[in-house]
Structures are given as C-alpha cells and as structure tokens.
Amino acid sequence: MVFISIPLMVRARGPDEFWRKRRIFKLAAHYRSRTRNVYSFAIRSVHRALAYATKGRKLKKLDMAQLWTTRVEAGCQQYGVALDTFKEGLARSDILLNKKMLSDLAIWEPRSFEALVNISRERAAVEGLPDIKRRSAFNQVYGLSNLKLD
Amino acid sequence: MSLLAQSVRQALRHTAQRSTLSGALRALSLGPTLQQQNKPAPATIDVSAIAKEHQRECQTICERINQQVARAEQGRLFAVVHLCGKQFKITPGDIILVEGYWPPTIGDEISLDKVLLAGARDFTLIGRPILEPGLVTVKATIIEKTLTHTKTHFKKKRRKQYMRINFQRSPNTMIRINSIELTRPVDGGGEPDAEPSKRLF
Numbered sequence: 099m100v101f102i103s104i105p106l107m108v109r110a111r112g113p114d115e116f117w118r119k120r121r122i123f124k125l126a127a128h129y130r131s132r133t134r135n136v137y138s139f140a141i142r143s144v145h146r147a148l149a150y151a152t153k154g155r156k157l158k159k160l161d162m163a164q165l166w167t168t169r170v171e172a173g174c175q176q177y178g179v180a181l182d183t184f185k186e187g188l189a190r191s192d193i194l195l196n197k198k199m200l201s202d203l204a205i206w207e208p209r210s211f212e213a214l215v216n217i218s219r220e221r222a223a224v225e226g227l228p229d230i231k232r233r234s235a236f237n238q239v240y241g242l243s244n245l246k247l248d
Numbered sequence: 249m250s251l252l253a254q255s256v257r258q259a260l261r262h263t264a265q266r267s268t269l270s271g272a273l274r275a276l277s278l279g280p281t282l283q284q285q286n287k288p289a290p291a292t293i294d295v296s297a298i299a300k301e302h303q304r305e306c307q308t309i310c311e312r313i314n315q316q317v318a319r320a321e322q323g324r325l326f327a328v329v330h331l332c333g334k335q336f337k338i339t340p341g342d343i344i345l346v347e348g349y350w351p352p353t354i355g356d357e358i359s360l361d362k363v364l365l366a367g368a369r370d371f372t373l374i375g376r377p378i379l380e381p382g383l384v385t386v387k388a389t390i391i392e393k394t395l396t397h398t399k400t401h402f403k404k405k406r407r408k409q410y411m412r413i414n415f416q417r418s419p420n421t422m423i424r425i426n427s428i429e430l431t432r433p434v435d436g437g438g439e440p441d442a443e444p445s446k447r448l449f
Contacts, residue, residue, distance in 0.1 A: 148402035148413075155399070192376035195364055199328050199335045203365075206337075207326070210365070210372040217374070 166197040173204030177215045179222075183229040187218030190225060313371050314433040322368040325428040327386055330362035330378070338425045343391070346421040352390050358423075360386040366428070373434065385431050392422040 112118060119137050125147075126133060126140040133143045171181040188195065193214065195203070203211045222229065316322050326339040336344050352358060366373045366384045373379055395417040404411045 145402070145404050145411075148400055149404055151400065152402050193364075193374060194377040195328060196335050199337060199364070202337045203328075207367060207372075210367045210374075213372050213374065 163197065166201040169201035169204060170197055173201070173211055174215065177212065177219070179215055179219055180229050183222050183227055184215065184218045186227060187220075187222040187225075188214065191217055191221045193217070310434045316368075316370060317430050317433070322370065322430070325366055325368050325384075325430070327360075327363050327367075327384060327428050328365040329360040329386055330364055331360055335364065338386070338428070340425055340427050342425045344423050344425070346423060347396075347418065349419055350421050352421070354390050354393055356390045357426075358388050358390070360388055366430075382431060383434070384428065386428050387426040388423045389426055390421060391424050392420075394420050394422075396420055 122137065122141050122144050123134075125144045128134075129140070129143060133139045167181070170184070174181050174184045195214075200211070200214070203214070313322075324339055326337060328335055328337050331344075332346050332348070332350055334346075338344060361378075361381060363379045363384045363386060364375050364377060366379060373384070396419075397417070399416050401414040401416060402412070
C-alpha cells in the first residue's frame with residue numbers, strides 16, 4: 099500500500115484483504131456449509147452472531163431473575179403461600195434476602211427455607227395481609243380471634 | 249429482654265389499631281347486626297405471663313443451640329453474606345467470584361461482616377437484616393485477581409451504515425472462604441430469630 103497523496107490515504111481500507119478476511123474466517127471456522135468458506139456469507143453470520151452475543155449478555159441476567167422467581171414461587175407453593183405474600187412478609191420482618199438466595203435456600207436448605215416461610219406467614223397473619231387464611235396465633239393470644247382474616 | 253418487651257409493646261399497639269379498624273369496618277359493612285356488635289376485647293390479659301413464656305421458649309431454644317455448639321456437633325455451617333452489592337451462599341472451602349473493581353489485593357485476609365443468615369444442620373440464625381456483629385465470623389482470603397475474557401460489544405444496524413465494535417475486560421477477584429464460626433453463644437435477649445419456626449416474631 100503506497101499512499102501517494104492524501105485522498106488515497108483516506109480511501110485506504112486498513113490491513114490487507116487477506117488479513118481482513120482472515121479475522122472473520124477465524125470466527126466463522128466452526129460454522130456449517132458455505133458460511134464457513136464464503137466471505138460474503140461468513141461476514142453476514144459473524145456480524146449477526148456478535149450482535150446476538152452482545153444482547154445475550156443482558157438477556158442472561160433477565161432470564162436468571164425469571165428463573166429464580168419461578169423457583170421461589172414453587173418453594174412457596176409447597177407451603178401454600180403465595181409469592182407476593184411471602185416476599186411482603188419477609189420485607190416487613192426486615193429480612194432482606196434476594197431472589198437468588200431464596201431460590202438457593204429453597205433448593206439446598208429446605209429447613210431454613212421452611213423457617214423463612216413460617217416467619218413470613220406469621221408476620222403476614224399478624225399484619226392481616228389478605229392472602230392468609232390461617233389466623234395468627236399471636237392475635238388469638240391477644241383476644242383477636244374474632245378478627246376475620248379470610 | 250428489652251427487645252422482647254418492645255415486641256410485646258408493638259403487638260399491643262397492633263391490637264389497638266386492629267380493633268379500631270375492624271370496628272370501623274363493621275360499622276361500614278351491611279351484614280346482620282348480630283355480627284356487627286363490637287365485642288369488647290378481653291382486655292385483661294396477663295401480658296407479663298405471655299412475655300415470660302416467650303422468653304422461656306426463646307431461652308430453651310438458644311440453650312439447645314449453645315449446647316450443640318459447645319459439643320461441636322453442629323457440623324459445617326453455611327452463611328449468606330452480602331458482598332459488593334451481591335449476596336452469596338457460602339460454606340468453608342468455597343471460592344466466590346467478585347465481579348468488577350474491588351480494592352483488596354492478593355493475599356489479603358478479610359472477614360465478611362454482613363452475614364444475613366447462618367445455618368447448620370439443626371438450626372438457622374436469621375438476621376434482620378443482618379446478624380449482630382461478632383456472632384458469626386466469616387474469614388476469607390483473596391486468592392486471585394484477574395481480568396475476564398474479552399467481551400466483544402458489537403452493534404450493527406442494517407442498511408444504515410452503522411457499526412460499532414468495542415472490546416472490554418473487567419477485573420475479577422476470587423476469594424476463598426476459610427472458616428465460618430459461631431464465635432459466641434447465642435443469647436435470647438438480643439437475638440430474635442434462632443430456630444424461628446417456634447417463634448412468633
């Protein structure tokens with residue numbers, strides 16, 4: 099590449115064609131059919147793949163959050179408590195475990211999770227959250243057994 | 249002890265609110281008058297007896313935990329710690345990965361103080377939101393500081409002559425958890441949630 103004048107230098111397109119293409123081909127090496135061997139096809143699929151990878155890093159976080167929610171919900175269902183009530187009860191008891199931890203506990207530490215559910219349910223019953231059918235033992239002690247919670 | 253008393257007081261406040269609220273609701277509702285009668289709540293409850301009962305229950309649970317710890321039968325502890333804005337469930341020997349910039353360097357011995365929950369085979373200590381300092385000590389060592397693999401940040405818009413490509417690597421820190429220990433006996437007064445299934449609050 100010889101730049102004789104400024105306009106030619108502006109028009110010059112970086113490295114040699116071979117090396118430019120080689121970069122793309124290296125990324126496309128494991129593709130199938132002509133996307134591996136034909137540059138015009140390869141560059142198309144490589145660009146698409148890189149764009150997907152960029153978006154996927156964000157989506158992965160969202161997907162994991164969704165998965166944790168599902169797991170915690172399933173854990174609550176075992177004890178007949180709705181997810182919202184569970185989380186509200188925990189928050190009102192100042193227990194600030196996040197969704198990831200709750201799902202981990204639900205899977206690997208079922209007895210700790212049961213304790214959390216019990217705390218949350220008791221708190222919800224005491225505060226009179228609408229979802230709880232069972233009356234709070236605490237309210238019964240204090241003569242509130244006639245308080246209808248369901 | 250003071251905390252228990254406080255909780256009892258809170259509960260009493262709750263009853264007051266609840267009774268007025270339910271009274272107001274009854275006044276509004278269109279049910280039969282029999283149900284609407286505002287029954288006087290049995291006000292003569294021996295609060296101190298209930299408080300004592302609570303205290304006793306709490307004490308027995310704590311004692312059982314302490315006995316177990318004293319005989320070293322509690323097994324391996326796990327803990328949920330808050331570190332760099334994330335929560336990790338850890339147990340001795342674990343290696344956890346802290347993403348992003350974090351000042352400690354290799355070889356540093358640190359103790360993770362924000363313990364949200366600690367548990368063993370037979371009991372769980374639940375912090376509200378964290379356990380009181382000094383109850384559970386979590387010791388850890390920084391073992392590695394590296395960069396992530398290169399992440400390609402690529403954007404392209406078709407037919408708009410728009411294409412951007414950037415490469416990024418962010419720092420990563422690996423920490424090994426050395427030990428999780430109960431340092432002092434669990435006491436009923438300051439600590440509200442030992443084996444919480446038995447407790448109301």
